[in-house]
Amino acid sequence: MAAIELTGLSTVYPNGVRAVDDLDLSIDDGEFFALLGPSGCGKTTLLRTIAGLERSSSGTISLGGGDVTRTDVGKRGVAMVFQDYALFPHMTVAQNIAYPLRVRRASKQAQQDAASTTSAGLGLAELLERRPAQLSGGQQQRVALARAIAMEAQVLLLDEPLSNLDARLRLEARTFLKRLQRELGLTTVFVTHDQAEALALADRIAVMADGRIRQLGTPKDVFQRPADTFVANFIGSTPMNLLTGTAHDGFVEVAGARLASPDLSLADGTKVVAGIRPEYLAPAAEGITGTVSIVENLGVTSLVTLECPGDVLVGLTVPEHEEPRVGTAMTAAPAPGRLLVYDAETTRLL
Numbered sequence: 423m424a425a426i427e428l429t430g431l432s433t434v435y436p437n438g439v440r441a442v443d444d445l446d447l448s449i450d451d452g453e454f455f456a457l458l459g460p461s462g463c464g465k466t467t468l469l470r471t472i473a474g475l476e477r478s479s480s481g482t483i484s485l486g487g488g489d490v491t492r493t494d495v496g497k498r499g500v501a502m503v504f505q506d507y508a509l510f511p512h513m514t515v516a517q518n519i520a521y522p523l524r525v526r527r528a529s530k531q532a533q534q535d536a537a538s539t540t541s542a543g544l545g546l547a548e549l550l551e552r553r554p555a556q557l558s559g560g561q562q563q564r565v566a567l568a569r570a571i572a573m574e575a576q577v578l579l580l581d582e583p584l585s586n587l588d589a590r591l592r593l594e595a596r597t598f599l600k601r602l603q604r605e606l607g608l609t610t611v612f613v614t615h616d617q618a619e620a621l622a623l624a625d626r627i628a629v630m631a632d633g634r635i636r637q638l639g640t641p642k643d644v645f646q647r648p649a650d651t652f653v654a655n656f657i658g659s660t661p662m663n664l665l666t667g668t669a670h671d672g673f674v675e676v677a678g679a680r681l682a683s684p685d686l687s688l689a690d691g692t693k694v695v696a697g698i699r700p701e702y703l704a705p706a707a708e709g710i711t712g713t714v715s716i717v718e719n720l721g722v723t724s725l726v727t728l729e730c731p732g733d734v735l736v737g738l739t740v741p742e743h744e745e746p747r748v749g750t751a752m753t754a755a756p757a758p759g760r761l762l763v764y765d766a767e768t769t770r771l772l
């Protein structure tokens with residue numbers, strides 16, 4: 423039985439914006455699921471609709487096998503953390519975290535245990551006696567997260583749960599969240615515009631655009647085989663090279679080079695977009711040749727930008743100690759099996 427089942431779900435705002443558009447989605451029990459997409463794609467609206475904070479215009483929502491399409495927010499059995507943390511200002515951090523247990527009339531000991539377990543993992547142990555006004559934004563965010571976890575609801579909904587944390591804390595909170603989610607088997611849906619976060623945390627990702635799902639798959643699926651050029655462009659810390667060209671004799675001709683096409687059945691003259699991740703391009707004797715125009719240090723690797731014939735820019739990563747000099751010529755080829763070919767017209771992966 424799916425934990426969350428959405429069928430033909432649409433949410434239309436009074437101003438006519440169709441923020442969620444006829445969406446079908448099934449999320450498994452215990453799954454860690456990411457809704458990923460650029461600003462305005464409808465991910466927050468979808469989360470709020472699942473929570474019951476927005477009213478769906480059509481379609482159904484079922485949670486744990488029960489239809490909750492018309493059920494009130496409080497009765498859906500979901501815990502939420504939204505971007506405005508909505509902490510109780512007069513309560514301490516410990517009281518805020520334990521609040522759901524207090525409402526349930528759990529014992530004082532259980533309340534204390536919940537506060538100390540979740541607060542330790544989220545780096546809040548020193549702050550338990552403070553009030554929200556005495557906390558930074560990132561700390562407030564973690565208290566809200568701890569409180570939602572303490573709720574032990576069947577479904578946890580998180581809207582950009584780590585957005586206010588600095589880079590290091592973010593990594594720590596990410597690891598904690600993933601571990602805790604596994605341990606408790608919480609079905610969790612989280613919204614993020616940060617593709618790296620989605621790739622790192624999620625069991626599966628739905629990449630959204632214009633209220634619809636463009637691709638649904640594991641992090642590996644969406645990273646290795648983006649279904650269209652929109653997803654290809656969106657996923658990856660360094661943007662994928664998307665090079666327009668033509669198919670010929672089992673090759674694709676892009677950036678002044680002829681690359682062996684993975685799809686030999688392409689009709690000659692088909693307009694294509696070759697997708698190659700910078701990480702999957704390496705210096706080679708034959709391939710795409712250009713002049714090194716920019717070298718950016720990424721830490722362990724460096725991102726090299728080549729200026730190729732026709733003013734086409736191609737990026738590739740090289741080990742930091744193999745950085746080429748700006749102005750020199752360089753040739754690079756995709757690693758075996760790493761060239762993706764998209765139909766230039768439909769933008770779909772061929």
Ligand code: ATP
Binds near residue numbers: 440462463464467
């Ligand atoms: P972000 O990452 O910026 O939060 P999002 O992907 O979460 O974006 P939504 O906030 O769900 O996107 O918005 C989806 C669309 O609905 C946008 O076009 C937005 O302008 C519109 N929208 C959001 N809230 C409302 C509202 N209350 N009334 C009318 N339109 C809205």
